[in-house]
Amino acid sequence: MFLQRLLLAVSVLLLYASAAMAADPELVVLPIDRAKFLAGQKFDLEVEFRGAGEGEIKLLIDGSDAAKLFGKTPVIKHSDTLSSYRFNDVTLKNSGVFKVEATATAGGKTYKKNVSYTVVAPQSTKAKNVILFIGDGMGLPSRQIARILSKGITQGKYNGLLDMELLNDGTALINTSGYDSLVTDSANSASAYATGHKSVVNAMGVYENSDPDPLAHPKVENIAELVKRTRGMSVGLVTTSNITDATPAAMVAHTRRRAEQNFIAGEMLKADVVMGGGSWQFIPQSTPGSRRKDDRNLIEEFKSKGYTFAGARQELASATGDKILGLFNLDNMNVYLDREILKNPDVLGGFTDQPNLMEMTRKAIDTLSKNKNGFFLMVEGACIDKQLHIMDWQRSAYDTIEFDKAIAVAREFAARDGSTLIIATADHSHGVSxxxxxxxxxxxxxxxxxxxxxxxxxxxxxxxxxxxxxxxxxxxxxxxxxxxxxxxxxxxxxxxxxxxxxxxxxxxxxxxxxxxxxxxxxxRGNIPVNESQEVHTADDVPLSAAGPGADYFKGVMDNTEVFFGIVRALGLDPTKK
Ligand SMILES: [Zn+2]
Incomplete structure (x- = not known):
């Protein structure tokens, strides 16, 4: 009896405690306030009423019922603690500022949330191709270290500039923060370049809702999808990291968790040229070294869809065709110093024939430029970042120089082609000085x-x-x-x-x-003791651009504006069929 009473008392106490802890219901509209869209860019619009399972949600856009405006029926879901009201794959076709008003009613109370969206009109075409170079973690000091090592400085004057510093039709400082936090990771920041929308740490191509399924979050259409849908352009992704790593992944994939590497590997079929490391996501789980949790052999899947496969430098050199899958290491590719200069077999671990970023960039451009409709190519210098994390500035600097020489390859092409916008920037900085x-x-x-x-x-x-x-x-x-x-x-x-x-x-x-x-x-460390590496910083990063449309980039800009500079240069118009 006593025990029963005690248990009852404890459970009543717990009830009171949980009631006291339950926060007021919160109304969240995704995309977030001040989101900006290209007219006709597809997105999922979701209202979540967090903390109330039986909320009745209404959504008005400029005073009109959203369901009527989109000509769609919303998907409505209720759980014990959440009500969701969502439209998938909608667009806003007219330019201007839209006022979005969400209301939710529960328990006799009404909650309101107002956000506004800006939609920009398509521009006339200036560029046929865009090449976006992302030096991962390459802040201003990284550029300058590379300039000192590569060009030298005599009596205070540099003996030359890097190729990226010769891209001077447009120059800007880029803010890199996500919508959840001041310091970004590479998923979040590459996603801003790929979609024109902010996201949160570890996410790409989505806004964050409450769904535990990382693939169920509301999506925004990315640059790879847009250039293919609207103009039949080709898409290329080149990196020195795992090709499924955050930066290349954000160009094509939509996931709340960048760790969904098996899924992301499959999404690489959205690109025509795919080159980097990370073959372990492409081989079936039965193969030694595989990181897949299934029996998919993605290398064979790519081949069956017309891709030429290259697993080493020589195979890449002789690869022909309109589509190429090049995977040159099980994990990240080795850095330039180890790959091309020191060649220590212990460090290379059997991958003694990896191409460099210049070779990959040249092959990518040769392949993609066969498409008369043009191409979008993203080239990443991935290990600039990875080497700064392990506080190895020399290896980082050699990879920055390699990245710069890949930009030189693109500049040669652009000089011949005359209709290619080249952008060189970083996704975030590091605390290096x-x-x-x-x-x-x-x-x-x-x-x-x-x-x-x-x-x-x-x-x-x-x-x-x-x-x-x-x-x-x-x-x-x-x-x-x-x-x-x-x-x-x-x-x-x-x-x-x-x-x-x-x-x-x-x-x-x-x-x-x-x-x-x-x-x-x-x-002594100066960050929490559970960090084993040097970490990213929130410092703005430099952007340099040249070619048609480069004039868009000036002053201090948000990272989402890189996307708008690209679609403006290409004159993409997703409102047309
Ligand atoms: Zn990093």
């Missing part, structure tokens, strides 16, 4: 050998063979690079012959990895 230079000529080492102000004599990087890459990543006088946001790690200011993690997770905490710099000094 040029503090000065570093040398041990006077016997000092460690932080005492970091040379600041008048002591920061010029570095001695040399490029005797003129290939644009320094002959030696570790010259007598090198750069002193500082990191703003890092875990506990050992610093020796030296070049490391193997890529090495700065810290290793043990339980919930990252511990400095002595193997990174056995003679180094431990620097």
């Amino acid at each position: 040029i503090v000065g230079t570093y040398h041990e000529r006077d016997g000092k080492n460690g932080r005492e050998a970091v040379r600041t102000y008048a002591n920061s004599i010029y570095p001695t990087f040399a490029d005797a063979n003129g290939d644009g890459f320094p002959d030696d990543p570790a010259p007598d006088v090198t750069l002193a690079i500082g990191y703003a946001n890092h875990p506990d790690y050992y610093e020796d200011f030296k070049f490391h012959t193997k890529p090495t993690a700065p810290a290793i997770m043990s339980g919930d905490a990252a511990t400095a990895n002595i193997a990174r710099a056995p003679d180094g000094v431990m620097y």
Whole structure:
């Protein structure tokens, strides 16, 4: 009896507690307030009434019932704690500002939410092709480090500019934040370039609703879908990471979770040229090394749909046809320094014949430019970011130079073609900065050998063979690079012959990895201890553009405007059939 009473008392208490904790119902409209659309761009419009399962939802657009306006019946769902009212695949065809008013009634109370959408009219065509270069994590300091290493600086004047810095018909600073948080990841930010819409960390091509299914969130039409639907253009994706990684994935896929790699691999069939690493998502689970959870053999599926498959540099060189799938590593491709210069077999792990980004870019352009309707190509320098995460600025810098030389390949094509817009930008920045230079000529080492102000004599990087890459990543006088946001790690200011993690997770905490710099000094981390790598920053990133439509890019712009610059240049008009 006593036990029963006690249980009753506890359950009553719990009831009170949960009632006290339950927040007021919240009305959410997706897309969010101030979303901007290209006229005729498809999207899913969803109203969620969170916290009330029996809410009756109404939706007005400029005072008219949304169902009438779209000529569609909404999909209405109720669960214990949620009511949803959704239209799939709708468009707003007229330009202007639309007032969207959602109301929900539950328990005798009415809740309201007002948002507004801006729709921009299609423009007349200026460009036939667009090539979007995304240096992942390539903030201003990354560009400048590459410029110093590649071109050199004498008595304060640079001996040359990078190819991306010669794209100067349009220049802008780009804000990179998502709608959920100040600091973005690569999914979220690439999604803004691909759709013109903000999203949230780890998401691409969708707004975030409450559905646990990552593929069920409301979608917005992306650039790959638009150029194919409206003009029959070809689409190419080239990267040095897993091809299913966030940046290339965001060009074609819609998912709340970038970790849905099996799904994303299948979505790559939306592109005509697909090149990078990550073959483990394309081979059936029975094959050693596979990361698939099914028996799909995507390489065979691609071949059956007319793609030529290339698994190594020589195969890529000889590949012909209108469609190419090139997968050159099981995981991310190796970085330029390891792939082309150091060639340590331990690091390459059997992938000794990977093409470089210039070769992939050239093959992609040769293949895509066969389409008379034009093409959209995205080329990513993916490991600029990945190497900064592990605080290896030299490997990052060589990949930035490689990325720049791929831009040179595109500039050659654009000069011949005359109707290609080239955009070079980053998706976010890193907390990396040029503090000065570093040398041990006077016997000092460690932080005492970091040379600041008048002591920061010029570095001695040399490029005797003129290939644009320094002959030696570790010259007598090198750069002193500082990191703003890092875990506990050992610093020796030296070049490391193997890529090495700065810290290793043990339980919930990252511990400095002595193997990174056995003679180094431990620097205390300044971010939470559960971060084992240097992290992204919210710093604006530079954008440079040249060619028809490049004049769109000026001043300080939101990352979603990159999409609008692309569709404006192409004159895409999805309101036409
Ligand atoms: Zn990153």
